Amino acid sequence: MQHHSGKIIYISFFLFISFWINAYPQQQSLEGIYLNAGPGWSYYKVRDEGMSPLLYKGSAGLVNLALYDIRKKGRHLLHANFIYGKIKPSIYPDLSQSYENLMRIDIDYSYQRFVKSWHSGKTVLFIGLNWQTFQTVKKQAVYSNNAFNNTFVTSLGPSIMVLQRITGEKRNYLLTFQASVPVFALIQRPSFAFSIADGAYNNSYSYFNNFLKSLRPTTLNHYQRINTSLTLFYMLKNGNAIKLGYNWDLYNYMPFNHVISGSHELVVATVFKF
Amino acid sequence: MKTHIKLHPLPDINPLRFVMYALMILMAVNYSCEEAFINKDPVNTPVNNFEITWNTLNEKYAYFTYKNINWDSVYMAYRPKINDQMNDRELFKVMADMLDELHDGHVNLTSEFDHSRSWNWKHNSPENFDLSLLHNGRYLGNDYRITGPLLNTVIDSVGYIYYSSFINDISSDNIDFLIDQFSDLKGIIIDIRNNGGGNTSNSDLLVSRFLDKTRIVQYEYFKTGPGHNDFSNLQPITLSPAGEKQYKKPVVVIINRSSYSAATDFACKMSVIPNVTLIGDTTGGGGSSPINYELPNGWSFRFSSNGSTTPGGLNLENGMPPNIHQDMTTNDKMMGIDSIVEKAIRVITGNKRN
Numbered sequence: 246m247q248h249h250s251g252k253i254i255y256i257s258f259f260l261f262i263s264f265w266i267n268a269y270p271q272q273q274s275l276e277g278i279y280l281n282a283g284p285g286w287s288y289y290k291v292r293d294e295g296m297s298p299l300l301y302k303g304s305a306g307l308v309n310l311a312l313y314d315i316r317k318k319g320r321h322l323l324h325a326n327f328i329y330g331k332i333k334p335s336i337y338p339d340l341s342q343s344y345e346n347l348m349r350i351d352i353d354y355s356y357q358r359f360v361k362s363w364h365s366g367k368t369v370l371f372i373g374l375n376w377q378t379f380q381t382v383k384k385q386a387v388y389s390n391n392a393f394n395n396t397f398v399t400s401l402g403p404s405i406m407v408l409q410r411i412t413g414e415k416r417n418y419l420l421t422f423q424a425s426v427p428v429f430a431l432i433q434r435p436s437f438a439f440s441i442a443d444g445a446y447n448n449s450y451s452y453f454n455n456f457l458k459s460l461r462p463t464t465l466n467h468y469q470r471i472n473t474s475l476t477l478f479y480m481l482k483n484g485n486a487i488k489l490g491y492n493w494d495l496y497n498y499m500p501f502n503h504v505i506s507g508s509h510e511l512v513v514a515t516v517f518k519f
Numbered sequence: 520m521k522t523h524i525k526l527h528p529l530p531d532i533n534p535l536r537f538v539m540y541a542l543m544i545l546m547a548v549n550y551s552c553e554e555a556f557i558n559k560d561p562v563n564t565p566v567n568n569f570e571i572t573w574n575t576l577n578e579k580y581a582y583f584t585y586k587n588i589n590w591d592s593v594y595m596a597y598r599p600k601i602n603d604q605m606n607d608r609e610l611f612k613v614m615a616d617m618l619d620e621l622h623d624g625h626v627n628l629t630s631e632f633d634h635s636r637s638w639n640w641k642h643n644s645p646e647n648f649d650l651s652l653l654h655n656g657r658y659l660g661n662d663y664r665i666t667g668p669l670l671n672t673v674i675d676s677v678g679y680i681y682y683s684s685f686i687n688d689i690s691s692d693n694i695d696f697l698i699d700q701f702s703d704l705k706g707i708i709i710d711i712r713n714n715g716g717g718n719t720s721n722s723d724l725l726v727s728r729f730l731d732k733t734r735i736v737q738y739e740y741f742k743t744g745p746g747h748n749d750f751s752n753l754q755p756i757t758l759s760p761a762g763e764k765q766y767k768k769p770v771v772v773i774i775n776r777s778s779y780s781a782a783t784d785f786a787c788k789m790s791v792i793p794n795v796t797l798i799g800d801t802t803g804g805g806g807s808s809p810i811n812y813e814l815p816n817g818w819s820f821r822f823s824s825n826g827s828t829t830p831g832g833l834n835l836e837n838g839m840p841p842n843i844h845q846d847m848t849t850n851d852k853m854m855g856i857d858s859i860v861e862k863a864i865r866v867i868t869g870n871k872r873n
Contacts (some may be wrong), residue, residue, distance in 0.1 A: 290557065297563050297813050298545045298571060336815055344812060387819060391810035394806035411537065420538060437749075438579040438824035439810060446741060446754040471552075475545055477538055491542055493549040497556060501744070507553040509546070 273405035283514025285413045295502030305330025319358045326351040351379040367410040375404040391440040393475040400427030421476040430468045431460040447505035484518040525625035565610045569601045569611035579824045625809040632820045644776035648712040667693035677709040687715030692733040698764045706769035706867035716780025726788040727761035736788040741825045770795045771863040780805035785838040797841040806835030
């Protein structure tokens with residue numbers, strides 16, 4: 246009982262998130278289409294100098310959905326993350342009613358190509374391209390005309406993934422580590438001193454027209470982001486899987502009203518093979 | 520010569536323990552990276568709170584040039600009064616006094632114990648409003664209607680509406696009812712004296728029921744950079760007719776120096792409509808949509824980061840002037856007469872009341 250309870254504690258503690266799932270049961274082929282759905286938790290921190298000089302932190306709920314198309318030489322990975330929570334400044338949490346409602350949507354597409362394997366396929370390297378898009382909406386509780394802060398980023402960059410098969414006493418697991426760094430992005434941020442998107446002042450234009458006008462191209466000199474994930478898969482006999490994932494994301498955008506944001510996310514999800 | 524990367528096989532350890540160690544190491548590395556890149560919060564000292572306020576305004580306040588304010592001189596005058604040994608009330612007093620140099624009703628400092636305000640833009644102006652006079656039998660009386668936030672009645676075949684604050688939301692149903700009730704009358708008076716402003720969406724909703732066609736009703740400009748003259752081009756604000764019915768008969772909007780912010784906005788937008796006349800005194804101004812910012816000590820402040828003009832180019836920060844200037848006279852007040860309302864009725868009907 247003590248031995249099994251230890252395993253339960255380990256599994257409960259290790260909630261990992263994977264945005265680029267590769268499920269490899271030891272004997273059966275992993276090729277196919279997979280659908281992934283599961284809840285999670287995010288610890289989010291952000292300093293957005295357009296709204297406040299203070300660092301806001303807090304927890305958020307998360308829902309992860311994903312669709313994977315696994316082939317022999319490559320894989321298409323599409324996933325979406327929905328986050329909603331409340332963040333507060335840590336410097337005076339008891340003095341003020343100030344807080345922000347945070348909502349974030351991530352939609353990522355990745356194509357990973359097989360490069361090389363070692364140890365009879367137990368260790369595999371993939372390299373690919375990653376197209377990441379996210380939108381963050383923050384609502385400041387005590388502000389008026391600039392209560393809403395909307396940030397939209399769509400970016401493209403390389404990604405690398407290492408896959409490791411792990412053989413346990415009675416179970417086989419799959420561990421993946423992935424990292425991606427966008428090198429080019431289109432970004433919409435609020436203007437210098439208002440919540441209207443920069444360049445989208447004219448209300449006689451349509452929303453979509455103003456949206457396009459407000460997108461700013463940028464590269465690594467102004468926008469830096471790194472996203473890493475560590476994922477553990479426990480394969481089930483029917484080809485489905487349980488995945489436990491940990492994801493870390495950090496981005497930094499500088500031109501004016503500097504914003505820097507970091508998040509740690511834990512997800513448990515069920516993967517269904519079709 | 521080829522170089523081969525050789526990966527040694529993983530050590531023979533419990534796999535979940537291996538994953539636990541990998542996770543702990545990864546979380547520690549990630550957390551350390553965050554700490555390295557994300558700076559600490561600004562220190563919460565009186566000096567730093569003052570500096571953040573002054574610097575934020577220096578970069579983002581919209582009216583330094585328009586109001587001919589030397590913000591550097593203000594710094595030189597007030598910074599010596601700040602020290603890290605002062606208490607909150609002392610700090611608040613000095614900072615509130617500094618913000619008062621902007622002469623802007625949209626600039627406020629808010630703490631847990633006080634809220635600074637600046638009313639010096641309406642000093643030495645006649646009040647031109649007496650609510651008790653409006654409630655006498657000659658005007659609203661006792662039998663007026665309360666339609667949403669709009670007090671209303673009929674005075675000598677003219678519809679009269681008093682809107683005390685744009686903070687109080689109106690609905691399309693409210694306006695539909697009043698337009699219907701007043702449709703057979705000679706005109707409508709909309710009295711927004713002492714209306715301190717509020718939600719401009721209420722202003723737009725009301726204006727759209729009197730518009731004859733889509734019109735440019737205002738221009739706005741926004742700070743685009745830290746320089747005192749870094750602004751966007753003037754951006755047109757258009758409004759279109761909305762709702763089931765449009766009111767096309769003569770309309771008078773009554774204003775005074777205490778009609779501020781959204782009330783100025785309303786007066787400006789109504790003034791572009793051909794059948795609308797503004798009567799009274801120039802509004803108090805407040806042509807911006809102020810934004811908020813907060814400080815390390817938990818206080819927040821509000822300030823103007825954009826401006827607006829009439830379609831003709833008049834900056835609304837100092838107010839919207841009337842088409843017909845009319846003050847309340849002392850003699851009229853003593854006789855229970857509101858000179859401005861009487862003037863409005865005369866403009867609509869062409870007749871002087873008894």
